Amino acid sequence: DAGITQSPRYKITETGRxxxxxxxxxxxxxxxxxxxxxxxxxxxxIYYSAAADITDKGEVPDGYVVSRSKxxxxxxxxxxxxxxxxxxxxxASGPGTSGGGTQYFGPGTRLLVL
Amino acid sequence: xDSVTQMEGPVTxxxxxxxxxxxTYTATGYPSLFWYxxxxxEGLQLLLKATKADDKGSNKGFEATxxxxxxxxxxxxxxxxxxxxxVYFCALTVYGQNFVFGPGTRLSVLP
Numbered sequence: 001d002a003g004i005t006q007s008p009r010y011k012i013t014e015t016g017r018x019x020x021x022x023x024x025x026x027x028x029x030x031x032x033x034x035x036x037x038x039x040x041x042x043x044x045x046i047y048y049s050a051a052a053d054i055t056d057k058g059e060v061p062d063g064y065v066v067s068r069s070k071x072x073x074x075x076x077x078x079x080x081x082x083x084x085x086x087x088x089x090x091x092a093s094g095p096g097t098s099g100g101g102t103q104y105f106g107p108g109t110r111l112l113v114l
Numbered sequence: 115x116d117s118v119t120q121m122e123g124p125v126t127x128x129x130x131x132x133x134x135x136x137x138t139y140t141a142t143g144y145p146s147l148f149w150y151x152x153x154x155x156e157g158l159q160l161l162l163k164a165t166k167a168d169d170k171g172s173n174k175g176f177e178a179t180x181x182x183x184x185x186x187x188x189x190x191x192x193x194x195x196x197x198x199x200x201v202y203f204c205a206l207t208v209y210g211q212n213f214v215f216g217p218g219t220r221l222s223v224l225p
Contacts, residue, residue, distance in 0.1 A: 100146065100163060
């Protein structure tokens with residue numbers, strides 16, 4: 001199916017465990033993004049990528065690691081999960097300025113860290 | 115740094131009422147401006163956008179005009195429906211530099 005997908009949709013883990021959230025897009029968009037959504041903060045950018053093998057930090061990168069070996073995939077890893085990382089995580093992709101800057105969002109992953 | 119400020123609400127209106135959600139921004143570059151909408155349990159989706167000053171974005175009866183002189187991009191709709199109940203996010207993008215979203219405004223429309 002065309003579009004952007006995230007997996008898992010729901011995840012419960014424990015403090016200190018490593019967790020990887022997956023994101024896959026079928027449009028061959030050059031840009032991909034990871035945001036977290038928390039009450040009172042709206043969406044905050046964690047990391048973004050302008051192309052394969054190019055990643056940049058956003059507003060709240062600490063505790064997260066990303067990679068982008070293929071254009072269509074952009075996994076987000078929490079190396080040692082903390083309770084403060086309980087959140088809803090959204091992946092997005094976009095064609096960049098050639099597409100007017102629009103971002104296309106996945107359905108989100110709800111992560112609970114106990 | 116770049117930022118977006120919008121009224122957080124919640125905003126509660128009766129069906130067919132006029133809607134305004136204010137959004138102002140600060141940016142070091144020349145941003146593109148967006149309104150995204152989020153329905154319960156879903157990701158965000160683009161509602162409208164404007165990429166240069168004085169551009170008006172419009173979609174589904176919603177409108178917003180890029181005002182560089184007042185650094186604003188207020189969202190308006192002349193007659194809201196129950197189906198418009200959602201959270202609305204104002205956002206700016208300066209590609210290669212910054213991607214910033216406002217805190218979101220929750221809108222509830224009552225029949």
